[in-house]
Amino acid sequence: MKIESLPPASTAPAVPVKSPARRWRKPVIALAALALAGAGGYAWTHAGSAKPAPAAAAEKKETVHELSARDIAVVEARPLALTLPLSGSLTPLAQATVRSKVSGVVQQTMVQEGMAVSAGQVIARLDDSEARARVAQQQALLADAGARLALAKKNQANSAALLKQNYIAQNAYDTSSNAVDLAQAAVDSARAQLELARIALNDTAIRAPLSGVVSKRHAQAGEKLSPDSPVFTIVDLKQLTLDAQVPASDIPRIKAGQEVQFKVDGFGARNFAGKVLRINPAAEAGSRAMLVYIGVDNPDGVLRAGMFAKGVVTTEKTNAHPLLPLLGVRQDHGRDVVYRVDAGKVVAQPVKLGLKNEDDGLVEALDGIRPGATVLAVKLDDVKPGDKVTLPAKKD
The missing domain is CATH 2.40.420.20 (conserved putative lor/sdh protein from methanococcus maripaludis s2 fold)
Incomplete structure (x- = not known):
């Protein structure tokens, strides 16, 4: 069996082991340096292409308002005038209902509603035969009274001559003088009766008492009229009155002579003028308003009685x-x-x-x-x- 021996330990110096904290510091520092270098390069490359802001943008744009x-x-x-509104109806300043002064049958009417008449114009006639007979009768009575007066004066003259010769007594002369006075009175009475008969005859011709327009005919031909019977109604349209109701609280602002401007339905934008004539001193029971009477000139006669008007009264006016x-x-x-x-x-x-x-x-x-x-x-x-x-x- 072969026994191998291990190699001997190295004698090289040991390398010290670095700690983990030191291990990541250098990469981070390197990355930061690269970032700074890149930013500097970008700023250098784009320095020439940057454009300065225009001066107009730095200043605020001036606003111009367009007015209508x-x-x-x-x-x-x-x-400049201060005004007060008012309204009311137009009424004629002068109007009259013509009435018969004597009795009689209407023989003829000369005018109708809407016709203009003049003062003194004959507008109707009554049968005057009875009136003419009465005039003739009174003329005869006057003649008789005149004859009696003449006889009484002759007797008075004879009595005066006999009195001078003492053939009659004073009493007889006084009687003859008294007869003259009575005859004279009878003549005067007959003359007055004749004048009344003539007036009655003249009254059979009914005349217009004023100039104006006939607004109503009350009698027709053939009707029997008695004294004071209405025949015609005549209105004078040249002068009208606007009767306007004004609240009592506003009456202190109104005075006679103040100017009034008003309009009437049917005349479009046409303005009419008038002046305050007078103020009624008593308030109306229901409305507690007071009537103000306004005079209106109507020379062309376009305004008619009863028309409704609305306008204003000028209570104060400056220069x-x-x-x-x-x-x-x-x-x-x-x-x-x-x-x-x-x-x-x-x-x-x-x-x-x-x-x-x-x-x-x-x-x-x-x-x-x-x-x-x-x-x-x-x-x-x-x-x-x-x-x-x-x-x-x-x-x-």
């Missing part, structure tokens, strides 16, 4: 001043300002205000602005003083 026609208003100088839109007035540190457009920029313009009309949305500018200026008519939150704006193009 409803955003602006051109200041006008004209009077001509620049007028501003109420919605465009702002408060700035306790003062009133409007935004005025000047050379394409918005300017805060302080103003001194006067009378306001909230119904029309206008306010009077006593100071601070002139007619012709362009102002913002409404409040635009994104528009401030100093901003640039463009105005809408003007229409030809």
Whole structure:
């Protein structure tokens, strides 16, 4: 059996074993160095291709606001008025119901409803045969009384001559004088009766008491009328009255002479004018409103009685001043300002205000602005003083 011996132990110096911590430090450091080198190379290769940011991007772009026609208003100088609404019906200032003054049968009617008549025009006739007979009778009675008066005067003259010669007593003369007085009275009475008969005859021709338009005919030909029977109704349309009801709380604002503007159904946009004539001192029981009477001139006669009218009465009116839109007035540190457009920029313009009309949305500018200026008519939150704006193009 062969016995092999082991080789002798090496005499080379032993290599020290490294710890695991030291084993991964060098690879990490190498990787970091490579990363830094790559980043530096990328920065060097792209340094020439980087473009600087434009200067316009660094600055904020200026905004220009475009205004519409409803955003602006051109200041006008004209009077500003405060008004109060009212409504009512039109009634003739003068109207009359023509009545028969005497009894008689209607012989003829000359006019009908809607026809114009003049004052004094004959509009109907009654049968005048009885009236003519009465006139003739009174003429005869007057003649008889005149004859009796003449006889009484002759007797008085004879009595006076006999009295001078003492042929009769004073008492007889006085009797003849008294007969003259009685005859004279009879003549006067007969003359008055004749005048009444003539008036009655004249009254058989019924005349218009005023100029106007016939609104109603109450009698027809052939009807028997008694005294005071209605025949026609005539209205004068040249002067009308608008009877308007106004709440009692608003009556202190109304005075005689104030101007009234109103419209009537059927006449489109046509405006009519009038003036306050008087105010009824008593309020209506149901509505607690008071009647205000407004005089209306109607020279062309287009307005008719009974038409309904709606309008306003001007309770206060100022002189001509620049007028501003109420919605465009702002408060700035306790003062009133409007935004005025000047050379394409918005300017805060302080103003001194006067009378306001909230119904029309206008306010009077006593100071601070002139007619012709362009102002913002409404409040635009994104528009401030100093901003640039463009105005809408003007229409030809």
